[in-house]
Amino acid sequence: MNIQLNLARKWRSKRFDDVVGQELVIRLIKNSLYRNLVFPVYLLSGPKGSGKTTTARLFASALNCNELSNFEKKPQEVSLPCNQCNSCISMSKFAHPDFIEIDAASNTGVENIRQIIETASFMPVLGKKKIYLIDEAHMLSKAAFNAFLKILEEPPTGTVFMLATTDVNKIISTVQSRCFQLFFSIIQDQDIVNHLSFICTEENISFDIEALNLIANQSQGSLRDAINLLEKVRLNSEKVDKESILETLGFLNENNLFEILNTVLNKNIVELINLFNKINLKNYNVIIIWKQFIELVHQLFLIKNQIDTSIKLNKNIDLIINKISIKILLDMLEIAHSYEFKLSKTTLPYLNLELMFINLAQKINLDKNNNLDKEKFTQVININNNTDNKLDINQDKWKKVLVEIDSLKDPLLNSIFQQAELDLSNYLNKELILLFSKDFVFFKDILEETKKTWITIFNKNFGIDVSIKFNFNKIINNTSITLNNKNNNQNEEIAEKKSIYPKKETILIKNSIINNKKEYKTKSLDISNQSKWPRANTILKIFPGKIYLEENTSL
Missing domain, CATH: 3.30.300 (GMP Synthetase; Chain A, domain 3)
Known part of the structure; x- marks a missing residue:
């Protein structure tokens, strides 16, 4: 009986040209093969589902492929690996004697590395190169890494090591410095959508582009996660559409989410609790609802700032956006993010989710007169x-x-x-x-x-x-209070106050500032006539002291 492979394995890339979203990495590898410049140690790092292990296997196949010599002559006409020669067929069946793949998560000790060191000196059997692929290399112990250093620095002729990891920071620097590093980026949503569309067409799966966009968004750049989610939805529904994806993932209905947000803004706790009972939150994934709420508030924030005009305004958003301010949105994001750890670790996730919404309703300060064109911010x-x-x-x-x-x-x-x-x-x-x-x-x-x-x-x-x-x-x-005299082009300091009511301050009216380190010839100014000197007397009420006038200066 033939066992049908799941979609992720069935549609795993079989040639370099099939790899999705890693153009730079593939270009580096193909140029290396074209110029026959193969490094002894490669470090492939990047997020999960970005194609590290698949690319390493393709690279290993290409190194021993019979078409490699033709590729070096006509790189634009020959595709690697050919998948037709004995070496490529053995690789596709995971039976190649010169390709050894090791899961470092299960073989973390120094003894496992010593076995690799002992066998690495043996000559290849079927191909030209002997390749070791160490997956999840960051799981190796420090002792294992140290034992690995010598052979990485001077590997046997004809042996290539490939280390794949999702956490390059855990690879010790002495190992990193001995590797040619290939960095895999997260796969863009549009690339994921295009690949999912191709799979659906080939598998005769009915789909909506909107649904594939939602899958790509939820996969967060992981093509493997996106394909697995597509398969899960396919097994749950005849058609891959938005509703079937929301149901499969445990998403809250969009209208219910808006209803919760609107009730929070109305600060009606009783109605909020009744709404929870009506929706029955236990039927949904708490973390998914939390993420939905965060994304909704973030979208409102973008619309409020007119940053992302591509977001479609529906009647629900239009009603809420007119009565909410940017400050409230920021406060809601801050409070919601503070519950991330609680929701992931608690034994009562649904209760904590309800408490989060109740907390939001109690703490936000809603000004009902605020609207999109009129917001009261202190500037x-x-x-x-x-x-x-x-x-x-x-x-x-x-x-x-x-x-x-x-x-x-x-x-x-x-x-x-x-x-x-x-x-x-x-x-x-x-x-x-x-x-x-x-x-x-x-x-x-x-x-x-x-x-x-x-x-x-x-x-x-x-x-x-x-x-x-x-x-x-x-x-x-x-x-400090400064008198400006444009005729003299000078700023003349009347007073500099270091405390609210200083015991004594010297106030100058013209040209000079008394400095403790220098002596000036001055004379005291009589301002006892308040009708003649009203402003000078007002100043002295605030800054007690005397007013001096530099000699040879007339008023």
Whole structure:
């Protein structure tokens, strides 16, 4: 009785040209064969299902293939291995005397390596080369690797070693340095879909392209996993379609998933629990549901940021996207990811999954007024005149405001605004908030008195109907107030505050800064007349001390 092979074995690549998604590796091997430059040791590394073992077997077949000499002459006309000569037929039957394949996961000890060392010196029987393929090489013990070093460095003539591994980092560096390394990448989804489509056509399997795309997505770059999943679905259903795949994998229905998310956003715990009972989560794979939820929230995040426009908007996504913000999506992703270990290790996975959704409903902060075109995010713009970064439109407006206030020739007013930060969190409501440190509350009266002077500048740049509010709760560690004098092209420091209320500060009005290490000829300025010196007296209320004027300087 003939036993029919499963699809993964039946459709294993039989020639180099059949290998899927590893063009660079195949090109390196074929060029090596064409130029007759064969290395004694090869290290094939990459993720599971990427074709490492298959490629190693094809390489071994090609090394002993009778058509190799013709390939060296006409590489574009001859395909390797030929699968017709005695050597290739023996390889296909796993009966080649010169090809020894060892599973390092089962033969990890140093004694197994010593047996290889003893037999490696024997001449090949059927072909020109004797090939050893050590699969899952990273499972070898450290002692085995050390015993292997000498023969890898100076292998017998006519012997080729091939080491295949999914974890190249576990191969000790001294072994890696002795190998010609071939890196296998994950196989792209489109390559997997094309290969699955070919298999379905050859096997007369009815399929939908959408279903094959779903299989490719779930296989995560492993062609073997994709073929095995295709076969599982084929045995479960007459047609390979999206519904049959979801049923086979234990996926939650898409409408049910959206219903759960919508209930979470509504923060209705009772309705959420009733929904779990209605769906009966125990009929589904908990890890799969968790992954589905993560992917759904990630898709919403992309749509919200208008990053991936290829995602199809359906009515369910359209309803949810209008009432959810980016911050909520990020919070949901963070909370959901924190349950990954719990769900994989717990003995009560379904209970933990329910707790995850309940936790999400309790912790997220949903603003029901948020929509796609109107989201309330606090944007605080800290302007630094020396920055080289590109500024957005609102920052440019704020810069223009500062420039125009400077042109008013009012040094104190200009210095106050230089210390402000602009909060645009309520800009959609035509309101701007200027943030100051707590100490600047003493300048509030000055800002109100001069409002008619500077409000026109804001109206000119931000709109005639914009309103300005002050917030004096901003914390600033080091605050300095600077007077700008364009006529002298100098920035003159009035005060530098190292604590909230310093015991004594020296304040200069013009040209010079008192330095403890140098002496300047100055004279005290009498500002007892508050009507004549209102602003100077206001400054002294905040920064106690005296005002000095450099000699030979007139006001």
